Amino acid sequence: MQVRFSHVSLAFTPGKDTLHDLNFTINDGELVCLLGPSGGGKSTTLNLISGLLVPTAGEIFFDDQDVTQMSPLDRKIGMVFQNYSLYPHLSVENNIAFPLKIAHWNKQKRLERAAELAKLVHVEDQLKKSVNELSGGQQQRVAIARALAKDPNILLLDEPLSNLDARLRMEMRDEIRRIQQETKITTIFVTHDQSEAMHISDSVMVLHNAQIQQYSKPNDLYDHPANEFVASFIGDNPLNIFDRSLLDDTGLKEDLGSSYDKAVKVGVRAENIVLTKSDETFEHGLKCKLLKSDRYGLISTRLYSFKGVELDATGLTEIHDTNEDVTIYFQKQGFFLFDEKGDNLSLEPRHD
Ligand SMILES: Nc1ncnc2c1ncn2[C@@H]1O[C@H](COP(=O)(O)OP(=O)(O)OP(=O)(O)O)[C@@H](O)[C@H]1O
Ligand SMILES: [Mg+2]
Structure with missing residues (x-):
C-alpha cells in the first residue's frame, strides 16, 4: 500500500x-x-x-x-x-x-x-x-x-x-x-x-x-547531501566544517568555479582528505601540520591543523610522524560548499 x-x-x-x-x-x-x-x-x-x-x-x-x-x-x-x-x-x-x-x-x-x-x-x-x-x-x-x-x-x-x-x-x-x-x-x-x-x-x-x-x-x-545538516548527520566519520574564506589563498577557488563565491562554509568528509593528488582530488592542496596520527585496527585516523582549524582525516593508510608539515588534498566526492542557509551549492547546476 x-x-x-x-x-x-x-x-x-x-x-x-x-x-x-x-x-x-x-x-x-x-x-x-x-x-x-x-x-x-x-x-x-x-x-x-x-x-x-x-x-x-x-x-x-x-x-x-x-x-x-x-x-x-x-x-x-x-x-x-x-x-x-x-x-x-x-x-x-x-x-x-x-x-x-x-x-x-x-x-x-x-x-x-x-x-x-x-x-x-x-x-x-x-x-x-x-x-x-x-x-x-x-x-x-x-x-x-x-x-x-x-x-x-x-x-x-x-x-x-x-x-x-x-x-x-x-x-x-x-x-x-x-x-x-x-x-x-x-x-x-x-x-x-x-x-x-x-x-x-x-x-x-x-x-x-x-x-x-x-x-x-x-x-x-x-x-549529494541537500544541506549542512544532512552532510554532518550521514556518514560514519565526522564532517569537517569551516569558513570558506580560509581557502581564499589556496588556489581552490580556481578548482571550484562559480559556486565558490556564493559559499559561506565548506564541508569535507574525513575519509576524503588524502596525501596524494590524483584525478579524484582538486588540483590545489592545503599546507597543514600533522598533529596526531593513530591506528585502530584497519583504520587510521589523523588530525591536521590548517590555519588554526583542526581537520579530522581517516583512511586505510599507514601512520605518520606528528608535527610534520604536509600537503593534503580534498577528494571532490566528499567536498561540499554551503551557502548562508546551509544549502549545498554543489547540487546547483554548475556554470563553469
Ligand atoms: N504528546 C505530545 N505532546 C506535546 N509535545 C509532544 C508530544 N509528543 C511529542 N512531542 C514533542 O514533539 C517533538 C517531536 O517528538 P517525537 O517524539 O516525534 O521525536 P522523535 O524524533 O521520535 O525523537 P526520539 O528520537 O527522541 O524518539 C518533540 O519536541 C517532543 O517533545
Ligand atoms: Mg521517537
Whole structure:
C-alpha cells in the first residue's frame, strides 16, 4: 500500500508546528527509514500514519483513500516498538496469535497462522516457551510476527533495535530487511542511527526542525547531501566544517568555479582528505601540520591543523610522524560548499 502526505502539519501547541507542511510519498512495498536526532518528529510522523495522532492541517492517503480521520483500528497497521510490549504471561505462540484471538479467529486457525509467522521470523523452535525465556533479539522477532499476524497493509517500527547490543542490532537489521522483502509489506522504520538507516532502506527521510531535510536513496544522502545538516548527520566519520574564506589563498577557488563565491562554509568528509593528488582530488592542496596520527585496527585516523582549524582525516593508510608539515588534498566526492542557509551549492547546476 502506498502512503502519501499532502501538506501535513502537526502542532501539539497551537501556533508551533512540530511537523510543518510535510509532503511525501512512500511507494507500495518499500522500506523507508525516518531518520533524525531526538525530538525531530520521527515518532510523531509514525503516529500520524498509524492514526494515533490526527494532523492539524493537511491530508494523509493510503493509495487513493483519504484516511486523515480514519481510526487506527480501521487502518490495518502493524506496529512494533522499542520495548517489544509482549505479554509476559503468554507463550510465544499465544503472543503471536493474540491479535487473532481478539479478532475471534478459531483456535486451530490462529495457532496455524502463529506457526507460519514463527517460521518467517525464525522462532519456530520456541513456540511453547514463555517470552520471558527468550533473548532480546528473539523477543523482537516475536513482536514482529505479532505485528504481522493480521496481515496488515503497513508495518510501522519505532526504534525496534535500540534495546539490543551492537552485534545483535546488525543481525536483526538484516533480518527485518529479509522479512520485509519476503512479505513485500510497505514498511516504515524509525531510527536515529544513520548507519542502520543506510543499511536497511530503499529510501531514507531525514527529519529535523519540523521539516524533511532530504528524502532520497541512501547513497544519494551520502554523495549529494541537500544541506549542512544532512552532510554532518550521514556518514560514519565526522564532517569537517569551516569558513570558506580560509581557502581564499589556496588556489581552490580556481578548482571550484562559480559556486565558490556564493559559499559561506565548506564541508569535507574525513575519509576524503588524502596525501596524494590524483584525478579524484582538486588540483590545489592545503599546507597543514600533522598533529596526531593513530591506528585502530584497519583504520587510521589523523588530525591536521590548517590555519588554526583542526581537520579530522581517516583512511586505510599507514601512520605518520606528528608535527610534520604536509600537503593534503580534498577528494571532490566528499567536498561540499554551503551557502548562508546551509544549502549545498554543489547540487546547483554548475556554470563553469
Ligand atoms: N504528546 C505530545 N505532546 C506535546 N509535545 C509532544 C508530544 N509528543 C511529542 N512531542 C514533542 O514533539 C517533538 C517531536 O517528538 P517525537 O517524539 O516525534 O521525536 P522523535 O524524533 O521520535 O525523537 P526520539 O528520537 O527522541 O524518539 C518533540 O519536541 C517532543 O517533545
Ligand atoms: Mg521517537
